[in-house]
Amino acid sequence: MNEPTFVTLREMKVIGIHTETKNSTELxxxxxxxxxxxxxxxxxxxLSIPNQLKQAPTIAIYSNYENDETxxxxxTIGKEVVKTSDVPTNMVAQTIxxxxxxxxxxxxxxxxxxVFETWQYIWQWSKENARAFTYDFEFYDERYNDPTNCQVEIYVAMK
Incomplete structure (x- = not known):
């Protein structure tokens, strides 16, 4: 796994479906x-998310951390939107x-x-780097179209 690159991002609004979990539950x-x-x-x-950006990729957001990865x-899995005023029933709005x-x-x-392999690397990497544990997200663009040979980017918030 290569070392990460660093970027400064603008705020993003997302609407999607959600659940609460913890990593130990996922095993x-x-x-x-x-x-x-x-x-x-x-x-x-x-397809049912209103006000989404044209050709918006799917985004999976990790938020509301109790503490750290434990x-x-x-x-929340959804799409980036222009505005969050029309949130369908059983969905939530998130602002990254x-x-x-x-x-x-x-x-x-x-x-x-x-995805699991990349998160395992991130958990090790974050032992020596200042993760914020606020909003992290997976970005599923055109490289995700073939689930048997795809590539995903994971964005981790830094302090």
Whole structure:
């Protein structure tokens, strides 16, 4: 895995579906992330999000951290939008604050393996680097179209 690059991003507004979980739960039969992705994909949730940017990629946001990667957090899967005034029932609006982010690019490979592998690297990397544990997100653009050979970027908020 390559070292991350760093960028300063503008604020982004996102509408999507969500769940609360923790990493230890995701290793059990009580896992919530895979079922949330399944709901998003099989019900074409991305198509029902109002006011989305043209050709908006799917974004998976990690927020509301209880503490660090060991505690609870909220995962929202959705699309970037122009405004958040028309949030459909059973969805939430999130605002990813502008600021400094580290970008980790996965290798090309099979989902969800490459995402988990990249997060494992981030957890090790963050032991020596100042993560903010505010808003982190996965960015699924055209490199995600083939889930058997895709690439994902993960943006991690920095202090």
């Amino acid at each position: 059990t039969e009580e896992a919530k992330i895979a079922p949330l992705w399944n709901t998003y994909m099989t019900n074409n949730i991305g 505690g609870k957090y909220m995962l 604050p502008g600021g400094r982010y580290a970008i980790f690019t996965s290798r090309k490979g099979v989902l969800p393996e490459i």
